[in-house]
Amino acid sequence: MECPHIPIIKYAQFSERLSKQVLAKRIPISGSFEFTFRCNLRCAHCYCNLPLNDQDAIEKELTTEEVFDIFDQIAEAGCLWLLLTGGEPLVRKDFLEIYTYAKKKGFLISLYTNGTLITPEMADYLIQWPPYEMEITLYGATEETYERITGIPGSFKRCQIGIDLLLGRKLPLKLKTMVMNLNCDDLWKIKEYAERLGVEFRFDSELNPRLDGSNNFNNLRLSPEEVLKLDLDDEKRTKTWRDICARLIRPFQSDKLYLCGAGVSSFHIDPYGQMSVCMLSRFQSYDLHLYSFKEVWDGYIPEHLTLKAQGDYPCGQCELISLCGRCPGWAWLENGDLEAPVEYLCQIAHLRAAAFNTKHKEVKENGDERKDAKTVPEAANTSG
Amino acid sequence: MQETTYQKDPNIVFRKIADEVILVLIKQDVGDFQSVYTLNEVAARIWELIDGERKVKEIKDKIVEEFEVTPEEAEKDLAESLQKLEKFEGIKEV
Numbered sequence: 001m002e003c004p005h006i007p008i009i010k011y012a013q014f015s016e017r018l019s020k021q022v023l024a025k026r027i028p029i030s031g032s033f034e035f036t037f038r039c040n041l042r043c044a045h046c047y048c049n050l051p052l053n054d055q056d057a058i059e060k061e062l063t064t065e066e067v068f069d070i071f072d073q074i075a076e077a078g079c080l081w082l083l084l085t086g087g088e089p090l091v092r093k094d095f096l097e098i099y100t101y102a103k104k105k106g107f108l109i110s111l112y113t114n115g116t117l118i119t120p121e122m123a124d125y126l127i128q129w130p131p132y133e134m135e136i137t138l139y140g141a142t143e144e145t146y147e148r149i150t151g152i153p154g155s156f157k158r159c160q161i162g163i164d165l166l167l168g169r170k171l172p173l174k175l176k177t178m179v180m181n182l183n184c185d186d187l188w189k190i191k192e193y194a195e196r197l198g199v200e201f202r203f204d205s206e207l208n209p210r211l212d213g214s215n216n217f218n219n220l221r222l223s224p225e226e227v228l229k230l231d232l233d234d235e236k237r238t239k240t241w242r243d244i245c246a247r248l249i250r251p252f253q254s255d256k257l258y259l260c261g262a263g264v265s266s267f268h269i270d271p272y273g274q275m276s277v278c279m280l281s282r283f284q285s286y287d288l289h290l291y292s293f294k295e296v297w298d299g300y301i302p303e304h305l306t307l308k309a310q311g312d313y314p315c316g317q318c319e320l321i322s323l324c325g326r327c328p329g330w331a332w333l334e335n336g337d338l339e340a341p342v343e344y345l346c347q348i349a350h351l352r353a354a355a356f357n358t359k360h361k362e363v364k365e366n367g368d369e370r371k372d373a374k375t376v377p378e379a380a381n382t383s384g
Numbered sequence: 385m386q387e388t389t390y391q392k393d394p395n396i397v398f399r400k401i402a403d404e405v406i407l408v409l410i411k412q413d414v415g416d417f418q419s420v421y422t423l424n425e426v427a428a429r430i431w432e433l434i435d436g437e438r439k440v441k442e443i444k445d446k447i448v449e450e451f452e453v454t455p456e457e458a459e460k461d462l463a464e465s466l467q468k469l470e471k472f473e474g475i476k477e478v
Contacts, residue, residue: 003468005427005461006407014406014420021402029401078401106397106408128412172418 001074011108011132015081022265027078028297030266032279033070035089036061036096038270041114042151043139045180045220047210060272064094066289068101072270073293075105078334081132082107087271090117100129108132115162116155123165133172136163141189148183156262167197174200179230180207180220187230205230206325206348209333211282222348228355238356241323245357253315257307257328257338264305267297277301280329283338309339386444390466390475391436398431405429407474421472427465428452436478440466 009017022029038057039049050057062070074082082102089095090113102109115136126134138159140146146156166173167348175194179187187203194201205227209217222230231237263277270276274285275296284304286296307328315326326345328338335342395411405428407421423431426447433443440462448457469475 003427003464005424005430005465006421008419008421011418011420014404014422018402018404021404025402068434080399080401103410104397106399106410108408129410130412132418305399360443 008184019214019265022078024165025247026264026302028074028265028267028293029078030083030261031074031079032083032085032266032268034085034087034268034270034279035067035092036087037250038091039086039088039109039114040091040116040152041088041155044151044182045178045207045217047208048212049087057271061092062271062273064097066273067098070273070288070293071102071105071107074267077106077293077297080106080108081110081345083110083112085112086343088114088117090122096122096125103129110135112137113162114150114155114159115166116158116166118153118162120165123169123171126166126171127169133174135174135176136166138163138175138177138190138193140183141186141193145186146182149180158290163197170344174202176202176204178207179203179205179222181222181226184222184226184230188233203230206345208280208330213333213336224344224351227348228351230354231352241352241356244323245353249319249353249357252319252321253317255309255313257309258305260327262327262329263301267301277304278327278329279328282329283332285319286327307338311339311340315339315341320349323352350378385438385463386441388440389437389478390434390440390469391478392431392434393474393476396474398428400428405415405431409472421474426453427436430462430465431469434469 018029036057037048037050038052038054039046040052041049042047062355084099084102084292089111092098099109099111106338111131111134113134113136115138135240136159138146139149140156143156146159147153147352150156163173163175175190175197177187177190183190191201191203206220207217207221230239258277260278262281266278267280268276268279269288270282272283274282275287275288275293276285286300288296291300315324317319318324324345325348326342330345331340331342332338334340334344395409397408397410399406399408401430405425407423409419409421427452429447429449430443444455444458444462447453447462448455451458453461466475
């Protein structure tokens, strides 16, 4: 008989049960933590990768003890889901020490890695101390495509070995890819490969700018039309976008810049101890060498969340805002302006609405195109 | 049973988040690591009281003292909780 005092439920169910309390009480239940910006690969598109032996980066990275201290603080504050990412997190020599400390704090860990540094010993260790989930980004279905992006000969083979080592031990692995013009021809082959392995697969087709503001992403991005085509070619995505359009396209009016869970239930910490509301919104960050997590979470972030548009803000009246990837963080990186529309994402959102939302189609066919579609100005591409 | 003493498995982490109390299993050989063991108020207190030294009857007395329950109710709650915790090897007899 099930003990009435200690019911067992799946974490997904538990998360749903917690969500109302978390939002009402503003508990930082979910955090992302970049171990390092350094990486052993040189991916063409990566938003943050620095060379493996970058001395400046190494010197600035949090020490093992500083990471432990931050883990103590975020556990105390209520963090349960913790994403460990990079750069490539496994390049840090103290990776296993930090990972084990995080496990012992009781975090449910998602580990993002490129998979190329997984050894049999590492895989044995991870299955002893299993993460909640692991994700490897597979950039191509062939060596040629994969290494066209990573720039490192032999990395495709090492990634495949890493995947095999993890799956051989039944670790909870998922695969994903970032689709660009360098690998879009391989997308469905990568998906088939994941299906053959019996693992979940997802892809992202909207490439965000680099954190350093360098303008190297435009020549790698798919066109908005190509992004839409991928949605249409994938049955699951088509269904998801139809559902999103049916539920979330509606009249909208707000001058608040933050409308997501960033800073309400989630936070981000970079390798140098800079805390921000999310991975993209780094224009305002707080140094955890100077402030405690609690001081930032309770004292500074709430003010950040009240940011309102000061100027003309067409996105605040756009009924497609819920299906647009734009946020203040992305707008800052792309345009250097929190309030500016991101033209690329705007075009994608309008294409998706036209393709997946019956109501939107009818309006357009009647020649009564919505105001939002006309008021989006050309985004000033000032990044870089 | 009343004289038994239990100790916790160090590979289980007790977390209080919002109004929820849970046990997180952190090693492969302990329970189902994709599931969460949620504890009600009594079970959470029982977990806190298990320290490798207190006997079951002492824990029962504490439960009677702290919650508005009869000794019989406390004994039943305690037996059910300890059985469950033992089943997934969250606790062991000392």
